[in-house]
Amino acid sequence: MQPRLITLTTDFGVRDAYAAAMKAVIMSVAGTHARLLDVSHEVAPQDVMEAAFVLRATLPYLPADSVHVVVVDPGVGSARRPVAIRVGDTHFVGPDNGVIPLILDQQKPDEIVVLDNRRFWRTEEPSATFHGRDIFAPAAAHLATGVQLGSLGSRTDVLQPLHWALPIVDDQGIRGWIVHVDRFGNCVTNITADHAGELTSSERQRTKIYVGSARLEGIHRTYADVADGDPVAVIASTGFVEIAVNGGDAATLLGIRKGSPVNLLYADTDESRGSDAGRGGEEQPQAIHASEPSHHA
């Protein structure tokens, strides 16, 4: 049998040897011809939500029978359980800290197992600070080479829940925030194409978006829809609304950071707001604060 692909998503970085140690353990089980794909090892330290975000951006393009290891694990050594789950033919392996439900979103696991069968650990006395190497890597390697999930430990029915913090949608518009700033300074919001989807094409073009120091008009198709150096809102390749600057770094230029509020106002509302204000001269964007991000909403 061709071994299944194993993907790795961690916050271990590429400077230290943590990721390499996980791969070494995988190879010791599955052979040096194991199929490995680094999704990212540069997830912000202990940022479970970012880990889910980066893996979700890759998931649709990966083989359905892949084994995904996600180790962003603020609680390593504490009572949180090591788990592996199966959805259809896909496996996920990692700490039971909410990251898997975030990745699955609406999907329900077909099978959940607590990784308590020590026969499948690297050693019977695993490090208390590095379960990635001693529990998760060998579990993934065994799954990739055909071991049944049920062999790895005890069945359970529940995972620790953790939900995406959803934007607030009302008559006036959508209030969300920035969940990720990529290396180009593009700012990804938690507002999806679906949230914005009920707008007609013409409404979409007249929507006003307030974020950082910018007031944007409309949701566009691509960065190049605006002039060089101008800010623009687009539906990003991941399906989320993204704030960018054509040819520039939006985070720096517009003063946006992870967590910054984003207010998307439907055209009519904004116009009435404009006339309510009744001012001449330059229009002052009126701050509408998103409620504090509630990650456990």
Added chain:
Amino acid sequence: MQPRLITLTTDFGVRDAYAAAMKAVIMSVAGTHARLLDVSHEVAPQDVMEAAFVLRATLPYLPADSVHVVVVDPGVGSARRPVAIRVGDTHFVGPDNGVIPLILDQQKPDEIVVLDNRRFWRTEEPSATFHGRDIFAPAAAHLATGVQLGSLGSRTDVLQPLHWALPIVDDQGIRGWIVHVDRFGNCVTNITADHAGELTSSERQRTKIYVGSARLEGIHRTYADVADGDPVAVIASTGFVEIAVNGGDAATLLGIRKGSPVNLLYADTDESRGSDAGRGGEEQPQAIHASEPSHHA
């Protein structure tokens, strides 16, 4: 058939999942046993010239039948064309933004194709912001598995031109600039061994080089030709003249940045300049400004 090696050169970074998504798409076409080599994903954002520079530094050592994907794409979503070309048995895939001519230098493509056959895209409705995933990655995977270039789209005869900005050579010397600063602080100039090649070995040793706050004597064989902590000019492994500090960070120590002018004066010229100045005491390096880098020269 053994699949061809696919190399990836992008400015996507390794923190986000962009590079992983490209690899996932390649695997979905060519299988998880696809041969992949990351040249760099840390090209400075939107720096087409740096992308060409890093790929060229690897190209001579790679199999001749490799497929090279280069996605540094400031114009994604605009009218610039997605292309693939063939030179002998080697393929290059990327946006038609000048990067391929930079890599090829004097070589002429044998075949150029606009990637407009949607059958070979990941989807008929590609993202407007991520052609790397939706157009370039599948094109490379198809080429690696034996699809003929001609099948991927319409033939064309021209590529968007972009040339290396060449140094200015005259009787007095060579005026160039810094095109790249590596992680050690070594500063790569756009002056090649060829430009400096007409000097005799003795002239080469007496050449004076002005760059940042430094005045260097001679082009040396290796960093260790000078004392620890001293600046030195060498012919780097890439064939370009490089400014370094033995055991130190030349960029920081000498105040050099990408774009800094570099003036290489032939020995005789410099000596006459020295006596013209007719000053006693400490010699003042006289700034000779390179003309502004003209990347589209």
Added chain:
Amino acid sequence: MQPRLITLTTDFGVRDAYAAAMKAVIMSVAGTHARLLDVSHEVAPQDVMEAAFVLRATLPYLPADSVHVVVVDPGVGSARRPVAIRVGDTHFVGPDNGVIPLILDQQKPDEIVVLDNRRFWRTEEPSATFHGRDIFAPAAAHLATGVQLGSLGSRTDVLQPLHWALPIVDDQGIRGWIVHVDRFGNCVTNITADHAGELTSSERQRTKIYVGSARLEGIHRTYADVADGDPVAVIASTGFVEIAVNGGDAATLLGIRKGSPVNLLYADTDESRGSDAGRGGEEQPQAIHASEPSHHA
């Protein structure tokens, strides 16, 4: 024969194409199906000791017949010799600058060879600044594909020595220092579980540790043994005592850097010290300075 795994540990970074050029050369010898594992390319520039540290953290989990290339090479181009060694079935390839003895610790090489057989270089005229590409990469690839070590050059009996700087152990306690700060801000000391091993479990719990601005009590099993945000000393997965903050960045929060002294005082000593001082009020940690790190001790 299945080719042996080749691991790479360098300070070349992932932005430049140096690591990619080494892999390209390996593939040109061993084929594109060569088995490669990046241990780290982000070793701090020219930090031989960090290179040894990261490779040692991976070594126990790798196949015994692997070929390990370690290129952190401040002396490239100088008289230092390029070498390869064999210990049992494992090979190491790199500059003879002390890194290999650091990795081997107490183990003795079975065979040492100076890589002076130019037939196995990439070219007879290697770059003076990039032996990684021109000498070490091809040597590793040849070893991985079955070439005998003895063919690569002349036998020799000695390696340049370089030893771990060991902590000082006396009646009062152990005086060491921080040898590595990882991306989470965890601070690895040069004090191993063995040094601390003679303490009883109860003594271990009452041990006082002074480091940066912190005074810690006891060596714990895991970060989660203390409250969120509290500092803690644990035995890390690498076997070294590590200073961490549960859920936080110890280096920043406690003002610790690479080279910072760490003083571990046995419980009785500390108590007597406390009463000797005879002060009321808040206890003042009394600085006990480690001798300057002596890396060639």
